[in-house]
Amino acid sequence: xxxxxxxxxxxxxxxxxxxxxxxxxxxxxxxxxxxxxxxxxxxxxxxxxxxxxxxxxxxxxxxxxxxxxxxxxxxxxxxxxxxxxxxxxxxxxxxxxxxxxxxxxxxxxxxxxxxxxxxxxxxxxxxxxxxxxxxxxxxxxxxxxxxxxxxxxxxxxxxxxxxxxxxxxxxxxxxxxxxxxxxxxxxxxxxxxxxxxxxxxxxxxxxxxxxxxxxxxxxxxxxxxxxxxxxxxxxxxxxxxxxxxxxxxxxxxxxxxxxxxxxxxxxxxxxxxxxxxxxxxxxxxxxxxxxxxxxxxxxxxxxxxxxxxxxxxxxxxx
Numbered sequence: 001x002x003x004x005x006x007x008x009x010x011x012x013x014x015x016x017x018x019x020x021x022x023x024x025x026x027x028x029x030x031x032x033x034x035x036x037x038x039x040x041x042x043x044x045x046x047x048x049x050x051x052x053x054x055x056x057x058x059x060x061x062x063x064x065x066x067x068x069x070x071x072x073x074x075x076x077x078x079x080x081x082x083x084x085x086x087x088x089x090x091x092x093x094x095x096x097x098x099x100x101x102x103x104x105x106x107x108x109x110x111x112x113x114x115x116x117x118x119x120x121x122x123x124x125x126x127x128x129x130x131x132x133x134x135x136x137x138x139x140x141x142x143x144x145x146x147x148x149x150x151x152x153x154x155x156x157x158x159x160x161x162x163x164x165x166x167x168x169x170x171x172x173x174x175x176x177x178x179x180x181x182x183x184x185x186x187x188x189x190x191x192x193x194x195x196x197x198x199x200x201x202x203x204x205x206x207x208x209x210x211x212x213x214x215x216x217x218x219x220x221x222x223x224x225x226x227x228x229x230x231x232x233x234x235x236x237x238x239x240x241x242x243x244x245x246x247x248x249x250x251x252x253x254x255x256x257x258x259x260x261x262x263x264x265x266x267x268x269x270x271x272x273x274x275x276x277x278x279x280x281x282x283x284x285x286x287x288x289x290x291x292x293x294x295x296x297x298x299x300x301x302x303x304x305x306x307x308x309x310x311x312x313x314x315x316x317x318x
Contacts, residue, residue, distance in 0.1 A: 043071040045256075047309035052089055055191065055220060056245025056266035057273070058299045059100065061092035061281055069102075073313075081108040083119075091125070094149040094280035098127035106159075117161040121177075125153045132228065145295045147278040150228060153183045172196040186226030187240050193218030205252075213250040219243070222276070231275075231292055238290045241272035243300070256312040264303050270296030 045068070051058055052065035059065070069087035076082065084105040091100050106119015130139035130151035142148055156179060163173035174194040182189040197214035205211070222240035229238050249262030266273075271288035273279070279297035286296025 039075045041073045041075070041313050041315045043069075043073060043311070043313040045069055045309060045311035047307055049305055049307035051303060051305045052091065053247075053264050053303065053305055055218060056243070056247075056264055056268075056300060057277060058303065059089070059091045059093070061279075061299070062303065063092060065090045079110045082106075083108065093125065093128065093153065094143060094147060094278045095125075095128035095131065095151055095153060097125035097153065100125055113165045115163045115165065117163075118159070120156060120158045122156045123154060128152055136228070143278070143280050145280065145282055147274070147280065147282065147294065148229065149278040149280075150184055155179050155181055155184050169199045169201055170197070182222065185229065185240075186237060187223040189223065190221045191218055192221075208254055210253040211250065212253070215246070215248045217244070217246040220245070229275075229278075231290060231294075233289060233292065238275055240276050241268060241288075241290065243268045243272075256310050256316075258307075258309045258311070260305075260307045260309070262305050262307070264305065266300045268300040270298065270301070273297040273300035276300075 046066070047068075048064070048066045050064055051062050052060040052067070067087060067089040069085055071083055071085035073081055073083045082105075085102070087102040087104075089100040089102075091097060101124040102121060103124065104119060104121040106117060108115065108117045110116070128149075128151040130136060130149070131141065131143045132139045132148040132150075133141040134148070138151070157177045158179075159175060159177040161173065161175040163171055165171045172195065174192070176193075177189075177191040179189050181187065193216060195214060195216045197212060199210060199212045203209060203211045219242065221242045224234075224239045225237040227235065227237050230236060231238060243266050245264070245266040247262050247264045249260060251258055251260035253259075268276070269286070269288065270282075271286035271291035271294070274282045274286065274295055274297035275288070275291040277297055277299050279295075279299050281299075282295035282297040284295050285293060287293065
């Protein structure tokens with residue numbers, strides 16, 4: 001009986017030891033917990049350029065300019081991103097506004113190779129002064145060259161963009177923007193644009209460098225301003241000249257840096273350009289129906305711009 005009891009106890013001990021060892025082995029072999037990826041990210045960047053060009057028209061009077069932006073993002077899933085952003089650019093406007101401050105936001109859904117972007121943008125130009133001697137309360141006299149300009153040029157747009165990435169190298173797309181009052185002029189505007197871009201798969205440069213070429217073309221359909229900008233023949237406001245703009249260029253990339261070289265132009269003549277921009281640097285006389293006896297502006301003419309930018313995100317810095 002004692003021999004049987006001893007045998008049972010020894011077997012139980014070995015069994016318990018075996019179970020404990022198996023448990024320890026299982027614990028040691030358990031996979032490490034998967035790191036949780038935050039749906040939040042923040043993109044940010046800055047640039048410096050020989051000129052700040054917006055839809056074919058200089059915003060800095062053909063002088064160097066700088067800009068920055070900060071854009072928090074939230075990834076609802078791998079195919080849908082929401083974003084809000086704020087940016088700022090240096091400008092040289094006829095009303096002496098201090099800067100351009102941008103507020104924007106929207107959604108970026110993707111469907112395979114097709115990427116969409118739907119949102120709204122507000123352009124704020126603080127610190128402007130009014131120039132119009134036509135008995136406008138709070139206004140100064142006309143600008144020295146005869147042009148008039150409102151103190152507040154701030155306005156908003158809604159937009160939709162589409163990009164199709166045909167391959168890692170080739171992409172193309174289009175966009176549409178709408179504002180009920182471009183530059184707070186009272187004139188509505190619809191801007192339609194398209195682009196094409198090619199990224200060279202290999203370049204004869206050290207590792208990390210890249211190169212690309214791209215081109216854009218757009219047409220801004222513009223309505224009629226309010227009476228603030230009235231001229232002889234158009235007492236209720238100027239029917240702005242709709243125009244086409246295009247650019248062609250290329251650039252080099254290195255990590256987060258891009259150096260872009262680009263040629264811009266429009267089909268606006270100097271008179272119609274002056275009527276739209278109220279250019280305080282315009283000179284001479286360039287008569288058109290909407291610019292009678294007023295100077296001509298070079299702000300919408302051909303120009304070549306060099307731009308250095310840096311763009312990254314918090315997720316890329318980890």
